[in-house]
Amino acid sequence: MKTYRVAIVGLGRMGSTIDDEGHTPLPYSVAAAAQASPRLELVAGCDLVADKCAAFSERWGVSATYQGMEEMVKQERPDLVAVCTRAAGTDQREAPSSNYRVDVHADLTIRLAEMGVPMLYVEKAVACSMARADEVLAAVTASGSAFNTGVLRRFDNRYGPVREAVLGGRIGEPRVVIHYASSSLLHGHIHSMDTVSWLIGDPAIQSVRGEFEDTDYEIVDGHVPFDPRATYQMRFEGGVEAWSVPGGYWEFEVLGSQGSVRSFNNGTDAQLRVAGEGRGWEIEPLPAPTPTSTVVSCLEDLVDAHEAGQATRGHVRVTHQITEACLAVAESHRQAGRWLAPSEVDRNLYVFHI
């Protein structure tokens, strides 16, 4: 079996240390996931902070560390690069000024695509504005790099039976999807919107509306200096409508003409109900897979796509669509909550996030 060389940009939590936080016993950092996969070899890492490089080197037994991405890629010629920096290039929770428009995920992704790296894992969200997301789409499409982002429920096998119930027609015609949890827009709802889309087979998004939790907040100069808590509605091609409910613990329910399927407690459990002979909907068994590492699945999906010349599960077009829907919530808030097509988002509207 061919093994592929992995390099990581940003050796903080997601790049190297998040496994220490107890979220899951499965490999979670990109470093742990790369070392857990027989198809991958962790060969290098880079961080602006020398101490992070030293800690990474010692922890993972990788001597090739750099303080700059370009030098690392030129020297190491990795097959797969993972971008694990923060999106807006700072560990502050708010933009330092009203004209701060730093967009590190987009900058690094575009440059890595231009440098011809064949496989890219990019932490979410991929950009802070649609101007930059459009550039990412163009650069990755031109390079042909296999591309996934860190929206990991798409790679979580516990959501598989839920999606199969929907796409296999067990609940009849899907009509409404509900996401339950209070969440920030670009850090959190990029996940919720992506999962909603994934569960119903990634149809095109026709229109979006939404608002910030602070309904009176006024967006000035196309710049939101923090990641706002928000709620949304989305309408998909084919007629499915999605709603976010700002309460509960990361649950998703798909309601159809003949039943419903719901994922509970952040994927821990799921239940299918279908129309029976009598009145109401009856519970039907649903497989409960043993969880596997989402990050290993995501990285191995890149390898599968690269080897087969096929699209990845979270390819750049679907990432672009979900990013546009997310930013459309901010655009809708600016326009008093009206429904709008995702393409109507002001390309320069910038929403700061980590």
Ligand SMILES: NC(=O)c1ccc[n+]([C@@H]2O[C@H](COP(=O)([O-])OP(=O)(O)OC[C@H]3O[C@@H](n4cnc5c(N)ncnc54)[C@H](O)[C@@H]3O)[C@@H](O)[C@H]2O)c1
């Ligand atoms: N998908 C998930 O489940 C998940 C979980 C945690 C974090 N994240 C995401 O991962 C990203 C990183 O978050 P984190 O908590 O690991 O941050 P972090 O601050 O712990 O790590 C980021 C590292 O990147 C380095 N860095 C910044 N700019 C750089 C550059 N240009 N070149 C090289 N290194 C650079 C920083 O010095 C820092 O060490 C965020 O976008 C966050 O949303 C995703």
